[in-house]
Amino acid sequence: MTAITVSGLRKAFGDKVVLDGIDLDVPQGTIFSLLGPNGAGKTTTVNVLTTLTKADAGTARVAGHDIATDTRAVRAAIGVTGQFAAVDDLLTGQENLRLVADLKRLPDGKRVVGELLERFDLVEAARKPVSTYSGGMRRKLDLAMTLVGGPRIIFLDEPTTGLDPRSRRTMWEIVRGLVADGVTIFLTTQYLEEADRLADRVAVLDGGRLVAQGTPAELKRLVPGGHVRLRFATAAELDAAATLFTESTKDCEALTLDVPGDGGTKPLRALLDRLAEHSLDAVEFSVHTPDLDDVFLALTGRTAEAAK
Structure with a gap:
């Protein structure tokens, strides 16, 4: 019942140690949020777990597959949405989705594309160029493209950065809907409210080390002031x-x-x-009770706003 297991994961770029032996477990069908200031190693963690970057030491299994020896099986089981929407502005929303479906050689690609457009409320904009989309629409399309093929584990690397509050809440509802369907979400974010609202468990990464893990409520109890x-x-x-x-x-x-x-x-x-x-x-x-910003300050020595 574990979607992601990590033990002693290490990664350095030259003399700069980015991940210094992290351990974590993410149960299936939950939202796990990784918090940390800029440069803490959040994106590197995602890149390693999604087989985009090789770790220097340690082990990790994603969907039961070793990320070092079974990369193809890992990639087949996951979806990844990065910090910036990976959509083609020259294509329509429908064409972007159909392109991914064709690349994955889905026999029922047309049906999948139609269902995703409906699910993400993009039917009216489906035949319009993505260059005309708002930021929120682009992020929704990006996530829809990630779902082509039905991955059971999705990595969301700061998915709501730059979105207005309404678009951010729309994304939250979409994420909750995915988890209700049994999908596991690995979320990195600098929005503490986002982690508090969504995550079943939170880990705080600072200087390449996990300085705390637990439910949002457990982490808040680490800080006096309640x-x-x-x-x-x-x-x-x-x-x-x-x-x-x-x-x-x-x-x-x-x-x-x-x-x-x-x-x-x-x-x-x-x-x-x-x-x-x-x-x-x-x-x-x-x-x-103290909020996650208080926790972040107590554990990293700076507020989340100052860490951006």
């Missing part, structure tokens, strides 16, 4: 609650109390039980 915010109806209730939680911070004007916590259900239940024991009721509460 708290539960309680709002009370009266100042008297706020003061009474503050005496129960000595490490809390109160805002007398807003009648709120911030109690440190990691957002887990056990601490939250204990907090609410303690309030009930003292006949205190908050009119509302909310859980605040």
Whole structure:
């Protein structure tokens, strides 16, 4: 049930070590997101796993095939969408897709092209030159071309770079639909919101090393600063609650109390039980946890924006 397995992967270009012994596992039918600043080794990782670049050391299996000894089988099982749309501006959208179908020698290429145009909402633009497409349409066409042949593992290298928020969300929905069909996604991105919204697991790559791996929630719990915010109806209730939680911070004007916590259900239940024991009721509460930008800063020493 593992789509991608990597052990001790190393790659250097001259004296520059780009990958310094990384290990990871990607289960089938999930989205795995690789985060990291520019130059961290994200694209090199994709190039190695897709057989475009040879590793210097270590092993990796993609779709059960060794990337070093069974490259043809690996390439047959995967699809790759790079940082820039690999489409031909002189051809129409339909012609771009048909070209890929012909190269793959699909016996039912016409049907596949029609289904992909429908799936990616490109039917109306199918006979127009790609040079007239918007950035979002080009990225959708690029991903549609990647799907010709039905790959079960897809590598998306910063697929939404440069897209407006609406086009980015459209791509997110497409990616979720692919995973719902059982496709495995290996995603590199610098948009932390993208990884948070999409990924089942996230790994942070910095200086060629994986400095953390886990679910987005697990990574957020690595960083202090999470708290539960309680709002009370009266100042008297706020003061009474503050005496129960000595490490809390109160805002007398807003009648709120911030109690440190990691957002887990056990601490939250204990907090609410303690309030009930003292006949205190908050009119509302909310859980605040660090976001992936906080995680990125804590692990790499810089914000995601500064790392671009």
